[in-house]
Amino acid sequence: MTAPLDMAPLAYWVALAALMGLAFGSFSTVVAWRWPREESLVHPRSHCGSCERTLSVLELIPVLSWCIQGGRCRGCGERVHWRYPVMEVGSAALAAAAIAGFGPTWKGLAAALLGVALVPVVVIDLEHRLIPGVIVIPAAVAGLALMIASDPSGWWKPVAGAAGAAGFIFLLWLAYPAGMGFGDVQLALLLGAVLGASVVPALFLAFGAGAAIGAVLLVRHGAAARKMAVPFGPFLAAGALVALWWGPSMIGWYADRLG
Numbered sequence: 001m002t003a004p005l006d007m008a009p010l011a012y013w014v015a016l017a018a019l020m021g022l023a024f025g026s027f028s029t030v031v032a033w034r035w036p037r038e039e040s041l042v043h044p045r046s047h048c049g050s051c052e053r054t055l056s057v058l059e060l061i062p063v064l065s066w067c068i069q070g071g072r073c074r075g076c077g078e079r080v081h082w083r084y085p086v087m088e089v090g091s092a093a094l095a096a097a098a099i100a101g102f103g104p105t106w107k108g109l110a111a112a113l114l115g116v117a118l119v120p121v122v123v124i125d126l127e128h129r130l131i132p133g134v135i136v137i138p139a140a141v142a143g144l145a146l147m148i149a150s151d152p153s154g155w156w157k158p159v160a161g162a163a164g165a166a167g168f169i170f171l172l173w174l175a176y177p178a179g180m181g182f183g184d185v186q187l188a189l190l191l192g193a194v195l196g197a198s199v200v201p202a203l204f205l206a207f208g209a210g211a212a213i214g215a216v217l218l219v220r221h222g223a224a225a226r227k228m229a230v231p232f233g234p235f236l237a238a239g240a241l242v243a244l245w246w247g248p249s250m251i252g253w254y255a256d257r258l259g
């Protein structure tokens with residue numbers, strides 16, 4: 001329940017979070033391209049995917065440079081994929097919303113971290129059926145530390161959330177390796193660390209949405225749908241973002257029905 005940075009107006013911290021989100025989003029676009037291709041994340045400097053020209057410092061400015069250049073490379077005129085500005089704006093929006101909702105607190109930072117980390121996770125899983133451990137594992141460790149700092153006496157809640165969610169997905173992975181990847185186990189670690197008890201509604205939502213999409217595919221494609229690999233990461237990410245905001249009230253609603 002500590003508020004380490006409460007001497008400036010909230011709008012200032014929200015704007016700062018948006019800028020940090022843009023910077024992290026820009027890095028995420030690099031990770032989303034290079035990590036699945038097993039390239040270094042830091043060397044060489046960012047270059048155009050078609051003409052290999054190294055980008056100038058101005059071209060590295062997120063979103064703005066994309067708009068000024070009309071979404072094209074200045075060297076070869078090749079279109080720059082829309083996912084670059086979308087990932088950057090998405091990261092900025094999620095980080096800003098986290099600080100606006102939870103304040104400039106440890107919990108706000110953990111929520112911002114979760115949102116920013118989920119952007120490349122969704123993009124990479126959709127494109128490559130892989131969960132980037134290089135992002136998820138450090139984010140899980142940082143998320144755990146931030147949530148423990150947020151409520152030191154309740155340190156066991158994020159620990160139990162991470163262990164419980166990862167353990168649950170791990171058992172599913174053992175039972176049915178085709179439906180789940182070990183990357184999903186790692187992702188569950190991050191979700192549980194930041195969400196604590198709210199990881200339960202997050203998993204419910206993810207499995208519910210996954211089952212609904214599976215049913216739609218079955219109706220549309222019949223038996224062939226059984227062989228379609230649907231990445232589960234985006235469902236986990238969507239469930240996590242809903243539960244981040246509404247998890248506690250969902251748990252409250254369910255507890256009321258039980259009582």
Ligand SMILES: [Zn+2]
Nearest residue numbers: 048051073076
């Ligand atoms: Zn180019």
